[in-house]
Amino acid sequence: AQSVTQLDSQVPVFEEAPVELRCNYSSSVSVYLFWYVQYPNQGLQLLLKYLSGSTLVKGINGFEAEFNKSQTSFHLRKPSVHISDTAEYFCAVSESGRGSTLGRLYFGRGTQLTVWP
Amino acid sequence: EAQVTQNPRYLITVTGKKLTVTCSQNMNHEYMSWYRQDPGLGLRQIYYSMNVEVTDKGDVPEGYKVSRKEKRNFPLILESPSPNQTSLYFCASSSQARDEQYFGPGTRLTVT
Numbered sequence: 001a002q003s004v005t006q007l008d009s010q011v012p013v014f015e016e017a018p019v020e021l022r023c024n025y026s027s028s029v030s031v032y033l034f035w036y037v038q039y040p041n042q043g044l045q046l047l048l049k050y051l052s053g054s055t056l057v058k059g060i061n062g063f064e065a066e067f068n069k070s071q072t073s074f075h076l077r078k079p080s081v082h083i084s085d086t087a088e089y090f091c092a093v094s095e096s097g098r099g100s101t102l103g104r105l106y107f108g109r110g111t112q113l114t115v116w117p
Numbered sequence: 118e119a120q121v122t123q124n125p126r127y128l129i130t131v132t133g134k135k136l137t138v139t140c141s142q143n144m145n146h147e148y149m150s151w152y153r154q155d156p157g158l159g160l161r162q163i164y165y166s167m168n169v170e171v172t173d174k175g176d177v178p179e180g181y182k183v184s185r186k187e188k189r190n191f192p193l194i195l196e197s198p199s200p201n202q203t204s205l206y207f208c209a210s211s212s213q214a215r216d217e218q219y220f221g222p223g224t225r226l227t228v229t
Contacts, residue, residue: 006159009157032215034217042222042223043121043207043220043221043222043223044160044207044209044218044220045220046217046218049217051215090159090160092160094214094215096215102167102214102215103148103150103165103166103167103173103214104162104165104175104176105150105162105165105214105218106162106176107152107159107160107161107162108159109157109158109159110159
């Protein structure tokens with residue numbers, strides 16, 4: 001079965017500092033990769049996704065992520081964070097192609113990003 | 118406004134009392150899914166549906182049922198709720214399984 005590991009459960013950082021949230025997955029097949037953000041007391045919304053093509057993906061709010069197939073990673077980065085970026089971030093993976101697992105989406109356990117003034 | 122709605126938003130119930138959480142989307146999406154979110158565990162998929170009358174199990178289907186009789190609705194049924202089903206539940210939909218999923222606001226369920 002697919003598994004998604006978010007290596008840090010909590011990441012504290014000061015405003016305007018850069019941040020990287022790490023995500024690794026286990027899969028022997030091609031995958032689609034997603035990062036979702038959850039603000040307090042809200043549902044999730046998509047930050048960015050990788051389906052194919054360029055391994056550097058840009059998303060909303062200045063976030064970007066890089067797909068590294070050899071390391072099975074999809075780390076999320078932002079060069080300068082704001083207090084409003086404080087939220088929980090989830091990495092998610094689904095297996096591409098046809099087959100019985102096409103509709104399955106596997107989430108990591110989440111990383112709480114806290115931005116301090 | 119394009120959205121996914123869930124009802125109720127909050128529910129406290131007792132063990133064994135059947136309940137249904139409704140989910141509806143107005144975007145004509147083919148794919149719909151249910152998740153539960155528990156502290157430290159992230160989101161885990163309960164059931165998903167690729168289209169009308171097509172449903173399949175996710176990671177944690179035990180104790181839950183779903184149906185997809187219409188494209189817009191995907192209710193989650195707990196026939197005999199137990200305390201370990203106390204959780205925050207999210208419904209989501211997308212055009213296809215690989216596309217961005219749009220999440221509902223969540224339903225916080227407490228089973229005593």
